[in-house]
Amino acid sequence: MKAVIIRKHGGPNVLSYEQVPDPVVQKGHVLVRVRYCAVNHLDIWVRNGIPGKTVSFPHILGCDISGTLEEGFGNFKKGEKVIVYPAIESNNSRVSFGIIGGFGKYKGGYAELIQVPKKNIIKKPDWFSDQEAASINVSYLTSWNMLEKSKCKKGDTILIWGANSGVGSSAILLAKAKGLKVITVASDNNKAAFAKKLGADFVINRNTKDVESEVLRFTNQMGVDVVIDHVGAKTWPVSLEVLKVKGRMIACGTTTGGEATVNIRSFYSKEAQIIGAYLGSKSQLVALHKFMKLKKIKPVIDSTFDLKDAKIAHQKMEKSNQSGKILLQASN
Numbered sequence: 001m002k003a004v005i006i007r008k009h010g011g012p013n014v015l016s017y018e019q020v021p022d023p024v025v026q027k028g029h030v031l032v033r034v035r036y037c038a039v040n041h042l043d044i045w046v047r048n049g050i051p052g053k054t055v056s057f058p059h060i061l062g063c064d065i066s067g068t069l070e071e072g073f074g075n076f077k078k079g080e081k082v083i084v085y086p087a088i089e090s091n092n093s094r095v096s097f098g099i100i101g102g103f104g105k106y107k108g109g110y111a112e113l114i115q116v117p118k119k120n121i122i123k124k125p126d127w128f129s130d131q132e133a134a135s136i137n138v139s140y141l142t143s144w145n146m147l148e149k150s151k152c153k154k155g156d157t158i159l160i161w162g163a164n165s166g167v168g169s170s171a172i173l174l175a176k177a178k179g180l181k182v183i184t185v186a187s188d189n190n191k192a193a194f195a196k197k198l199g200a201d202f203v204i205n206r207n208t209k210d211v212e213s214e215v216l217r218f219t220n221q222m223g224v225d226v227v228i229d230h231v232g233a234k235t236w237p238v239s240l241e242v243l244k245v246k247g248r249m250i251a252c253g254t255t256t257g258g259e260a261t262v263n264i265r266s267f268y269s270k271e272a273q274i275i276g277a278y279l280g281s282k283s284q285l286v287a288l289h290k291f292m293k294l295k296k297i298k299p300v301i302d303s304t305f306d307l308k309d310a311k312i313a314h315q316k317m318e319k320s321n322q323s324g325k326i327l328l329q330a331s332n
């Protein structure tokens with residue numbers, strides 16, 4: 001099969017499009033012909049490498065997959081269109097789970113074929129095209145999980161960072177569909193216009209305005225009920241500062257770094273909470289499909305590249321030059 005493999009950690013140049021042996025299917029697994037695989041920021045973490053985390057080289061990235069079954073099993077037929085739930089068992093007792101194509105041994109979906117545990121297979125929901133079906137299993141699922149963990153209710157105000165990102169754009173769409181008032185942050189006018197199109201009520205350009213004072217101005221100095229923070233070190237101090245009394249910050253990412261200095265006194269004196277979110281469960285993914293169909297929500301796709309152009313797709317994401325999901329097409 002053709003696949004994009006990495007033999008070492010590094011920049012986009014370590015992504016190599018090659019002919020490699022087809023996967024040998026292990027017990028309890030099934031072979032999927034990958035049609036689309038979305039690019040997620042996780043792919044960049046794994047490509048770059050993180051101290052203390054290992055992969056077995058040559059490795060294949062990619063965890064957000066739609067495709068067809070190469071063989072039938074149970075109620076699934078050969079050739080059936082499916083998506084892959086990305087979580088697998090963790091080899092670390094204090095991490096909820098591992099992720100296909102992430103750190104660890106499981107090869108991912110930047111390939112024409114992938115073997116995955118049968119229990120991770122879900123029928124492709126009819127509501128989504130093949131491309132859309134490869135866009136929802138990571139960013140959309142994590143945003144859904146974060147909104148559920150936040151215990152937000154209709155009418156609440158939420159701050160969502162990074163409107164153009166996979167997590168940010170999905171959180172805006174889902175939060176609006178849940179009846180929340182959405183404040184979001186963008187870094188230029190085009191991204192701000194995109195955020196407005198998604199339905200955000202108030203967009204702050206972080207390069208021309210101070211986010212903290214703008215959020216407080218918009219909320220009459222009360223602050224927000226919930227913050228969705230996937231940006232990490234640079235945004236945690238503001239995220240905690242703009243929470244109202246008993247507000248909740250849900251954190252899932254460290255794009256700008258994993259260590260922040262925050263105002264602890266301000267945090268506890270308003271009895272705020274910080275909650276971590278990691279992907280979401282398979283049943284949450286199924287519930288998300290139903291919710292998106294009910295609310296007629298389609299994932300927003302920025303662009304689709306051929307698998308062989310994975311390097312260009314990574315460069316685009318690293319420049320944050322996208323509005324929505326970036327996809328790789330692995331087969332026709």
Ligand SMILES: NC(=O)c1ccc[n+]([C@@H]2O[C@H](COP(=O)([O-])OP(=O)(O)OC[C@H]3O[C@@H](n4cnc5c(N)ncnc54)[C@H](OP(=O)(O)O)[C@@H]3O)[C@@H](O)[C@H]2O)c1
Pocket residue numbers: 039040041042045138139142161162163164165166167168185186187188191206230231234235251252253254255256277278279280317320321
């Ligand atoms: N825990 C989980 O299960 C889980 C699941 C999915 C994603 N994640 C994590 O969540 C993060 C986002 O993932 P993604 O795939 O959506 O990434 P992405 O599409 O690459 O988005 C990155 C975002 O970060 C924003 N950003 C960068 N620097 C910033 C700064 N200084 N201040 C404010 N915003 C800044 C960018 O906004 P601008 O373009 O405006 O700069 C962009 O919107 C990643 O760290 C990823 O690993 C975690």
